[in-house]
Amino acid sequence: MATKPHSPRDKVRIGGGYSTGADPWSVKGINPEAREMAESQARRSGISLGEWLNRAILDEIEPEASPDFGHFGEPADQAMAALDRGHEVQIAYAQSVGEANLHANMAIAESARLSGIWTRVSALLGGRDILRRDVDGPLDAHELLQAGLPARALTHLVDHVRLLRSPDQFEKAVGMSQRTLQRRREELHRPLNPEQGGRTWKFAEILAKATAVFGSQLEAEQWLQHPAMGLNQRKPLDLLSTAAGIEAVEEHLGRLEYGVYA
Numbered sequence: 001m002a003t004k005p006h007s008p009r010d011k012v013r014i015g016g017g018y019s020t021g022a023d024p025w026s027v028k029g030i031n032p033e034a035r036e037m038a039e040s041q042a043r044r045s046g047i048s049l050g051e052w053l054n055r056a057i058l059d060e061i062e063p064e065a066s067p068d069f070g071h072f073g074e075p076a077d078q079a080m081a082a083l084d085r086g087h088e089v090q091i092a093y094a095q096s097v098g099e100a101n102l103h104a105n106m107a108i109a110e111s112a113r114l115s116g117i118w119t120r121v122s123a124l125l126g127g128r129d130i131l132r133r134d135v136d137g138p139l140d141a142h143e144l145l146q147a148g149l150p151a152r153a154l155t156h157l158v159d160h161v162r163l164l165r166s167p168d169q170f171e172k173a174v175g176m177s178q179r180t181l182q183r184r185r186e187e188l189h190r191p192l193n194p195e196q197g198g199r200t201w202k203f204a205e206i207l208a209k210a211t212a213v214f215g216s217q218l219e220a221e222q223w224l225q226h227p228a229m230g231l232n233q234r235k236p237l238d239l240l241s242t243a244a245g246i247e248a249v250e251e252h253l254g255r256l257e258y259g260v261y262a
Contacts, residue, residue: 120208121201125149126156145198148191151184154200161207163221163237172237175199202246206236209253230255 042052122128122135130152135141154174158164158181167178176184176196184192192200210220227233230252239245 117205117208117212120211121204124157124160124204124208125153125201130156141201145194145201148193149197149200150191151188154181154192154196155185155188157200157204161217161221163225169225169237173203173240175241199240203240206240206246206249206253209250210236213253213257228252 038053038056039049041056042049045052047055118136118141121141122131125131128134130150131144132150133140133144135144158170163169164173170181171177174196176199180196184190191197207217207220207224210223211217214220214223224237225235227235231239231248236249236252239249
């Protein structure tokens, strides 16, 4: 029976002779782990180890170095390009998912932060025992103030915030005189009017936000009474008499929360 001649792709020159798929390989210096990997790849391809090595080596040879063997690089190049494109798509998808998760986590964190502030404001005003309802957001606060903030909410705030014990500081904070406060203590059954309730609520909200920034109510109260660099050395408490001043204080607190001190 005639022996079928080997094609160039089935033989490669090693040392001074050729090795084919039928010939054993005996190249010295081959790492056992590398040989094991080559054998595994050969089994997956359904060919002998020698044939697999022939093809692997020939695929690595540049066309200029082996012109007789022809050019085998184009299909491989195209396959690699397709793999690269697929990899880029996977990376882009992973990045988009990562960004979406980041935005979702930021939204959750912001929601939790705001929830904590509303809870603190409610507690400063006596909580559910005095307010007779839960306040979980601005719409709840609007309905509460529209109906009339209970006078006991004001007295509870005064009793639990040290700086409000000073008549001068109290008036700056909520826009009421000590005489008005005394009258409200005597008429606890009557709710505050919308202006009084609004000022009382806003002071409690700013104090709650400052407490979240500085870590304690005591430090927040001290901050309200001292000049702030970001407010042109004005005391935050002195700015609470107007809507524009309140906005400036809240914006400054927002900058402090994110580490911007200018």
